[in-house]
Amino acid sequence: MIVALIIACEIGFWVLLAAGLAFRYLLRMPRTGLALLLCEPVLEVVLLVATAWDLKNGAEPNWTHGLAALYIGYTVGHGHRTVKWLDGHAAHRLDGRPLVRPPRYGLARARHEATVWLGTLTATAVATVLLQLAIWYVDDPSRVTSLESWRSTAWRAAGIHGVIALSYWLWPKKTPPGHGESAPDADGRADRKKAVR
Numbered sequence: 001m002i003v004a005l006i007i008a009c010e011i012g013f014w015v016l017l018a019a020g021l022a023f024r025y026l027l028r029m030p031r032t033g034l035a036l037l038l039c040e041p042v043l044e045v046v047l048l049v050a051t052a053w054d055l056k057n058g059a060e061p062n063w064t065h066g067l068a069a070l071y072i073g074y075t076v077g078h079g080h081r082t083v084k085w086l087d088g089h090a091a092h093r094l095d096g097r098p099l100v101r102p103p104r105y106g107l108a109r110a111r112h113e114a115t116v117w118l119g120t121l122t123a124t125a126v127a128t129v130l131l132q133l134a135i136w137y138v139d140d141p142s143r144v145t146s147l148e149s150w151r152s153t154a155w156r157a158a159g160i161h162g163v164i165a166l167s168y169w170l171w172p173k174k175t176p177p178g179h180g181e182s183a184p185d186a187d188g189r190a191d192r193k194k195a196v197r
Helices: 002-026 028-039 038-057 063-095 106-138 145-170
Strands: none
Touching: 002 028, 002 038, 002 063, 028 038, 038 063, 038 106, 063 106, 063 145, 106 145
């Protein structure tokens, strides 16, 4: 049941996102579009309540409950960035606005990667809290091995992502000769001013 609900929430996420962007840019109803986009977190609340209800009704804690916690964590940590990225592409395609790309070189890229990693860290922290609450709720060490395993997996993934993000600071990507990309300013935002080719 939980896996089906996760799939339903993922489908619902994209349906709401497509509807919100369509109302904003195709139907020229930005408030309605924004309202639809703001409904996205409701899906995660539904999933959270359903997972808690499943455990309350005596379901054996397994990988599906751990996956639900990671899914909710990912949505908290990266959902806003994903919606903003897609909104920017929709504004470019449907409204003719310049496409703002993330920086690709130098310290500006390193700062961008660090920001994305902070989203992963947030996702991992949220998933950890949810998993720990589930472990305390079940209150049986012999039945929570799967939940503890998901918690370890989440932190391993965050660690690997952190090493990748750190590599951009240690070995920043250099702007190719003749590329013509602006040098990053003090805030690392110069690349963002560049319009789409």
